Amino acid sequence: TQLLEQSPQFLSIQEGENLTVYCNSSSVFSSLQWYRQEPGEGPVLLVTVVTGGEVKKLKRLTFQFGDARKDSSLHITAAQPGDTGLYLCAGAGGTSYGKLTFGQGTILTVHP
Amino acid sequence: GAGVSQSPRYKVAKRGQDVALRCDPISGHVSLFWYQQALGQGPEFLTYFQNEAQLDKSGLPSDRFFAERPEGSVSTLKIQRTQQEDSAVYLCASSPGTSGLFQFFGPGTRLTVL
Numbered sequence: 001t002q003l004l005e006q007s008p009q010f011l012s013i014q015e016g017e018n019l020t021v022y023c024n025s026s027s028v029f030s031s032l033q034w035y036r037q038e039p040g041e042g043p044v045l046l047v048t049v050v051t052g053g054e055v056k057k058l059k060r061l062t063f064q065f066g067d068a069r070k071d072s073s074l075h076i077t078a079a080q081p082g083d084t085g086l087y088l089c090a091g092a093g094g095t096s097y098g099k100l101t102f103g104q105g106t107i108l109t110v111h112p
Numbered sequence: 113g114a115g116v117s118q119s120p121r122y123k124v125a126k127r128g129q130d131v132a133l134r135c136d137p138i139s140g141h142v143s144l145f146w147y148q149q150a151l152g153q154g155p156e157f158l159t160y161f162q163n164e165a166q167l168d169k170s171g172l173p174s175d176r177f178f179a180e181r182p183e184g185s186v187s188t189l190k191i192q193r194t195q196q197e198d199s200a201v202y203l204c205a206s207s208p209g210t211s212g213l214f215q216f217f218g219p220g221t222r223l224t225v226l
Contacts, residue, residue, distance in 0.1 A: 006154075031213055042116070042203050042217030043155070050213070088154050095160075097143060098212015099168060102154030 002027040004091055006103030013079055014111050021074045021087055021106045029091035032065055032072045033100065037086040046074075079110045114138075116218035118204050124224045125194045133189045133221045137206030144187050145215060146179055147203040155203055161187060162210055173198075194225045 005024045013019055023032070031050040035043035047056050049065035049072065056063045062075040072089055086107050090100040117136045125131050137144050143162055147155035148171075157171040163184035172179070176194075181187040191198055201222050205215040 004154075033213075033215070035217075040219070042205075042219045045214060045216065048213050090154070092212055095168065095212075097160055097162060097167065097210050098207065098215065099145070099157050099160060100147075100155075100212070100215065102147075102156070104154050105152075 002029070002091065002093055002101045004089055004101055004103040006089055006106055008106060009104065010107050010109075012109045012111070015080060016078055017110075019076050019079055019108070021089075021108075023072045023074075023089035023091075023103050025070050025091065027091070027093060028069050029093040029101075030069070031092045031098070032069075033090045033092070034063055034072070034074055035088040035090065037088060037105075043088055076108075079108075081110045081112050084108055084110050116204055116206050116216055118202075118218040118221050120221060121219060122222050122224075124226065126226055127196060128193050130190065130192045131194055131223065133191075133202050133223070135187045135189070135204030135206075135218060137185065137187070137204070138208075138216060139185075141206035141208050141216075142210055143207040143212055143215075144181055145205040145207070145212070146187070146189050147205065148173075149201040149203055149220070151200075158189070158202075191223075194223075196225050199223055199225045 034046045037043040054065045089103045092098040146158040149155040160168040161181040201220040
């Protein structure tokens, strides 16, 4: 069984601060996806990383896939209140069709 | 529509009732996934369809859960004789290809079993 440990579970910061969310596993994943979910809505895909060591930047968000494809991180620079939400990492592995294993999520609150 | 839609958005059922949850994927998407999300948790995989074929149903919690996608488009998740532990948000996701690399989620159906 593949498991993804996501940390921290809760993060409360002030506007303008930087933060990093971690996603770790003992299993190798063929790809890893990051989602953001708001209350009452489904997860929204932020990025997919597929290559070990890959780094992708999306405005103030930086995503990294570990060299061994077992871990990933999401770094947000100069957080804004609009970044508030639940961040989920999800790994695909063990099947050819992308069955996802999700972490338990990080609830981020950015205070103005 | 432009995205994945699900109906109903909210469903309250009495224990023992049967429920049916509908998913309309993005037009032309080959792959369709169902996930279950308990309060405060990440989603958990239930089942996967490639067109009309159900290729993986390993995540369905019991034989009370049944899913179908008869024409390779709309999918229905049916839960028979609902129990309180079935209370959760049921999410549907579709993906354009068969790799599942880009999964687009619907808003979910929140099921509450009393």
